Amino acid sequence: xxxxxxxxxxxxxxxxxxxxxxxxxxxxxxxxxxxxxxxxxxxxxxxxxxxxxxxxxxxxxxxxxxxxxxxxxxxxxxxxxxxxxxxxxxxxxxxxxxxxxxxxxxxxxxxxxxxxxxxxxxxxxxxxxxxxxxxxxxxxxxxxxxxxxxxxxxxxxxxxxxxxxxxxxxxxxxxxxxxxxxxxxxxxxxxxxxxxxxxxxxxxxxxxxxxxxxxxxxxxxxxxxxxxxxxxxxx
Numbered sequence: 001x002x003x004x005x006x007x008x009x010x011x012x013x014x015x016x017x018x019x020x021x022x023x024x025x026x027x028x029x030x031x032x033x034x035x036x037x038x039x040x041x042x043x044x045x046x047x048x049x050x051x052x053x054x055x056x057x058x059x060x061x062x063x064x065x066x067x068x069x070x071x072x073x074x075x076x077x078x079x080x081x082x083x084x085x086x087x088x089x090x091x092x093x094x095x096x097x098x099x100x101x102x103x104x105x106x107x108x109x110x111x112x113x114x115x116x117x118x119x120x121x122x123x124x125x126x127x128x129x130x131x132x133x134x135x136x137x138x139x140x141x142x143x144x145x146x147x148x149x150x151x152x153x154x155x156x157x158x159x160x161x162x163x164x165x166x167x168x169x170x171x172x173x174x175x176x177x178x179x180x181x182x183x184x185x186x187x188x189x190x191x192x193x194x195x196x197x198x199x200x201x202x203x204x205x206x207x208x209x210x211x212x213x214x215x216x217x218x219x220x221x222x223x224x225x226x227x228x229x230x231x232x233x234x235x
Contacts, residue, residue, distance in 0.1 A: 058164050062099045063127030066159035068167070068190055068200035069141075076197035078146035081112040082157065082190060087138040088119065090126070099127040109142065109151060120151070127155055129164045137162045139183070141190070160203055161186055169223055170206040172216050177223060188222045 019027040072080070085107045095102040102125050110117045141157035144150070160167050167179040167186050179186055193200055196215050207216040 058129050058132040061128040061132055063129030063159060063164070064099070064155040066162075066165035066167075066203050067156040068160060068186075068193055068203065068205055069154060069157040070199040070201050071194050071197050073197040075146060076194060080146045080194075081144050082154070082194050083110055083112050083142045083144055083151070084187070085109040085140050085142050085151075085153075087140065093123065097125040100125055100131060102126075107140070111148075112144070124153065127159070130155070130159055130162060133162045133164060137183075141187075156201070157190055161190075165203045168204045169219070170204065170208060171220060171223075172207050174208065179223075185223060189219060192218060192222060 017030065019030055022030070069082075087105055088108050089104075089106040091104045093102045093104055102123060105122050105124050105126070107120050107122060108117050109120055139158075139161060141154045141161055142151045143154040143157075144152075159165065161183050163180065163183070167182075167189075169177040169179060169189070171177060189205060192215065193205075198211065198215065205219070206212070207219060212219070
């Protein structure tokens with residue numbers, strides 16, 4: 001997938017073409033193609049392996065595996081935090097690394113202390129699995145040093161927040177609680193884990209584990225409360 005491209009003089013961004021922005025004749029041609037597809041749909045590719053029908057293309061794209069994230073205890077004790085940012089701009093550089101293209105980007109960063117957001121220009125390798133979900137999110141998670149001097153994209157947390165993999169919480173009683181479409185809950189859980197110096201380098205947060213016992217109650221409150229009050233959860 002390209003970040004942006006023009007075909008026939010029509011700008012194509014992500015995976016959506018807005019016919020309202022095209023002239024009437026061109027929009028009519030696109031509409032005819034879409035209506036023909038609805039009238040005569042293509043046959044689906046045959047399933048060759050059990051479970052293949054539920055696969056999503058992002059599962060096979062390169063990038064860092066999604067996770068609640070790792071935490072350095074020293075970083076946590078000294079006041080390191082996670083913050084959210086959003087891509088305002090992306091443009092190609094014609095360079096490609098192992099996980100994805102190198103892009104010139106502008107990020108709008110929202111500091112954890114409530115001060116006004118600020119913009120930062122960065123040249124980044126953006127993983128292909130994240131690019132695949134740009135049609136629904138441009139948010140990223142940043143790992144901020146205790147002194148606030150560095151902001152580094154945490155792709156494992158970013159990919160989990162973006163939904164490249166479904167996050168799951170296993171309650172103390174063994175119930176499995178999938179978190180699809182709940183980025184606020186996932187974000188609150190990440191912050192609570194980070195503030196207590198707890199790493200969870202997988203997308204499954206198992207609260208039955210002994211190391212989670214001290215915060216299991218607070219984490220479950222976040223899940224039940226929808227993640228709307230991270231500060232309360234920390235207390």
